Amino acid sequence: MALHPLQNAEFLSTAASDAQLPPASVAEIAFAGRSNAGKSSAINALANRTRLAFTSKTPGRTQHINFFRLRSGALLADLPGYGYAAVPRELKTHWQQFLSRYVSTRQTLVGLVLVIDIRHGLADLDRQLLDSFVESGRPVLVLATKSDKLTPSAARVAARDLERALHTGYPVHASRISVVPFSAVRHVGLEDAERVIAQWLGLEETQVQEARERTHKEKAPPSRGVTRGPKRRS
Ligand SMILES: Nc1nc2c(ncn2[C@@H]2O[C@H](COP(=O)(O)OP(=O)(O)OP(=O)(O)O)[C@@H](O)[C@H]2O)c(=O)[nH]1
Numbered sequence: 001m002a003l004h005p006l007q008n009a010e011f012l013s014t015a016a017s018d019a020q021l022p023p024a025s026v027a028e029i030a031f032a033g034r035s036n037a038g039k040s041s042a043i044n045a046l047a048n049r050t051r052l053a054f055t056s057k058t059p060g061r062t063q064h065i066n067f068f069r070l071r072s073g074a075l076l077a078d079l080p081g082y083g084y085a086a087v088p089r090e091l092k093t094h095w096q097q098f099l100s101r102y103v104s105t106r107q108t109l110v111g112l113v114l115v116i117d118i119r120h121g122l123a124d125l126d127r128q129l130l131d132s133f134v135e136s137g138r139p140v141l142v143l144a145t146k147s148d149k150l151t152p153s154a155a156r157v158a159a160r161d162l163e164r165a166l167h168t169g170y171p172v173h174a175s176r177i178s179v180v181p182f183s184a185v186r187h188v189g190l191e192d193a194e195r196v197i198a199q200w201l202g203l204e205e206t207q208v209q210e211a212r213e214r215t216h217k218e219k220a221p222p223s224r225g226v227t228r229g230p231k232r233r234s
């Protein structure tokens with residue numbers, strides 16, 4: 001039984017500068033990654049919502065940080081994507097500096113979710129962001145997303161290659177960097193990702209139990225033999 005740490009997340013605020021960041025008073029997790037990698041889609045899939053975080057077919061759209069409040073009280077930050085060529089250079093530099101400052105100085109950040117298109121592997125800008133973050137000793141969860149675009153065996157190989165690249169590139173921090181093959185479309189890897197995030201947020205078994213009881217009270221269980229459909233596992 002997995003706890004769904006992002007379920008019932010609510011939009012909190014948007015920040016376009018340091019001054020607009022919410023007060024750093026509760027645990028925070030951040031979703032980062034290249035433009036169009038699938039950050040917002042991953043958040044939506046984990047929150048079991050279709051339009052909590054805005055997704056776009058046009059890369060480079062998210063030019064601010066959207067904050068969400070999780071049921072546990074923790075914050076989630078959907079960071080602007082980096083690396084989109086058509087964004088003016090000054091704006092790109094602004095966001096790259098902002099992101100590296102944010103991940104290296106945000107005291108309440110308990111972990112970084114790095115979303116990487118499984119077909120593209122680790123990019124220089126991913127490394128730059130990791131360089132700013134890993135020294136703090138905090139953990140990184142890499143969602144190797146869009147795995148539905150590959151065959152299952154190719155996805156396994158690509159995820160393993162990505163993990164190897166990360167562990168080779170960051171040998172001192174390897175034990176704190178995990179890779180989960182993921183698909184927001186096919187709902188692959190949700191439970192593995194949730195397990196890691198729940199642990200970062202200190203959500204313990206007792207809370208898992210409470211969440212389970214709440215869910216049972218809120219929703220009548222489906223009658224036996226009825227398929228719940230592919231949208232969400234229990
Ligand atoms: N096939 C497939 N498509 C996906 C998946 N995740 C995201 N996409 C598609 O990829 C595109 C970008 O997704 P977003 O979630 O908006 O990406 P993002 O990283 O938030 O993008 P920016 O905010 O612009 O940096 C959209 O067209 C999504 O539908 C996935 O797991 N599988």
Ligand SMILES: [Mg+2]
Pocket residue numbers: 039040041054055056062078
């Ligand atoms: Mg986005």
